[in-house]
Amino acid sequence: MIKSLKAVKTRLSQTLFKSLNIATISQRLINTSTTHEAIQNNKAMVIQHDVKGYDEFTKLVEKLETSADGQPIHVLFSGGKDESGQSWCPYCVKAEPVVHEALPKAPEKSHFIHVDVGERSYWKDLNCPFRKDPNTHLIFLPTLLRWKSPQRLDGERVSNKDLVEMIFEDED
Template sequence: MSFVNKMFNRINLKGYEAFKSSVEKLTGKNEVNVYFTGSKNDTGVSWCPDCVSAEPHVLDAVEKFAKKESIFMYVDVGDRTFWKDMKNPFRTDKDVLIQVIPTLIRWKAHQRLEGPQCENKDLLEMFFTEADD
């Protein structure tokens, strides 16, 4: 499922295959920022308490600081059991290599915020406003 926001392009994805398929199509076209988070239950709450804490900060920073032409991918990494499997593809894919959620990355660049960094307003502003390394 995806939709376009007035300020930036947001794409919501569930699972590794949906993520890889989408990110490969977008590479090189625009700046792509990817937020990895735990899946949500029927009431819209993630099983991951750190993701619950970070989400409002990340979404606020995207609204305030993301470039208008950028793409924001919101990626559901799955349930707790899948995430905790050290062989899950989000952990083993050499282009992703996330070890903690939430994680926010700039695709094909060096910008990365992990865990509690995703709640830090100053770091989030720098993430979205500084140029690629």
């Protein structure tokens, strides 16, 4: 019985190792393909960041303000997601694919931050820091803005492909 347990354990380890190797190889191929495609198009990609909550957002923005070399920073604020990856905010669900589809219109090496503002009850609190911060002053979700600029879209307008593309393309 001990020999058969060892054999099962060895087979499981080998299977797990093989699946990890296949997953790692697949991911590297995807990354290489994406990088190769960007090189072929002679266009650097937008640098994307995903953060959750106010503290993560403010830390990242502070870092980017000093290191982004003057490149634009675009920010999408949206409602938090549940275990299945679905946001409680129906307008956010509708807007996210529109925004991500328009990202290639953004300048090379610009930054895009997707901010998960948290659960609905946190967002609805009038003292929510995203609402109180004079740099964000959020009223609606989703909100797409160019950091330190008057350019912003909120609510249903973030689902308008033409408006979203304009925010990414326009210079200050």
